[in-house]
Amino acid sequence: MAYLMMEKNRAKRNELLAAKIIKGLESRNMTGYHVHTAKEALEKALELIPEGGSVTHGGSASIAEIGLVKAIQKGNYNYIDRYAAPDKHAAELEAYDADVYLGSTNAITDDGILVNIDGNSNRVSAYAYGPKKVVLIVGMNKVTSDVDSALKRARNEAAVINVQRFGIDTPCAKTGSCMDCKSPDTICCQFLITRYSRHAGRIHVILVDEPLGF
Numbered sequence: 001m002a003y004l005m006m007e008k009n010r011a012k013r014n015e016l017l018a019a020k021i022i023k024g025l026e027s028r029n030m031t032g033y034h035v036h037t038a039k040e041a042l043e044k045a046l047e048l049i050p051e052g053g054s055v056t057h058g059g060s061a062s063i064a065e066i067g068l069v070k071a072i073q074k075g076n077y078n079y080i081d082r083y084a085a086p087d088k089h090a091a092e093l094e095a096y097d098a099d100v101y102l103g104s105t106n107a108i109t110d111d112g113i114l115v116n117i118d119g120n121s122n123r124v125s126a127y128a129y130g131p132k133k134v135v136l137i138v139g140m141n142k143v144t145s146d147v148d149s150a151l152k153r154a155r156n157e158a159a160v161i162n163v164q165r166f167g168i169d170t171p172c173a174k175t176g177s178c179m180d181c182k183s184p185d186t187i188c189c190q191f192l193i194t195r196y197s198r199h200a201g202r203i204h205v206i207l208v209d210e211p212l213g214f
């Protein structure tokens with residue numbers, strides 16, 4: 001009973017918070033949506049991706065978790081697969097001309113600012129410029145109150161889990177928190193703060209109640 005009440009309160013909180021984020025996104029020339037489940041997130045994402053178009057993505061656990069990568073691979077799309085491409089760099093360059101680029105964000109503020117960090121930086125550069133449409137799947141677990149806390153989340157949570165996931169030898173892999181390293185293997189080379197989109201209709205953010213990514 002107490003659990004059900006807690007979940008009801010969480011749902012109410014998410015409704016209110018998502019409405020605030022969506023309003024913030026709109027004020028920044030971006031578009032937001034709020035769904036409850038991974039299944040609904042997949043349906044909404046597929047609505048936004050025109051069949052026959054070229055689609056690719058950066059590294060993102062969230063898009064895999066909702067089944068979006070598999071759906072694109074199986075569907076009627078021109079899927080640019082940089083992992084399978086003989087020339088990965090060429091595939092990453094091709095992504096800048098894609099119809100749709102998929103991904104998530106390392107953090108989002110409650111007024112709609114996106115914060116991302118990247119090592120190779122193909123992902124943040126494509127978010128910033130190139131693909132005609134960017135569709136981001138974002139669990140409500142990634143919402144923070146301001147840019148400072150978003151950067152802290154990106155560095156102390158997302159980045160640390162990522163280096164552990166890929167077995168990268170950085171100080172945070174041993175300490176569990178960011179040590180502000182300049183290791184050759186650092187995945188924190190470029191920081192992208194998206195506070196406004198020059199192009200209306202380009203960036204779409206699907207907020208999901210189910211926790212996704214990290």
Ligand code: SF4
Binds near residue numbers: 155183185187
């Ligand atoms: S220790 Fe280095 S790689 Fe790890 S989060 Fe900090 S800057 Fe990034």
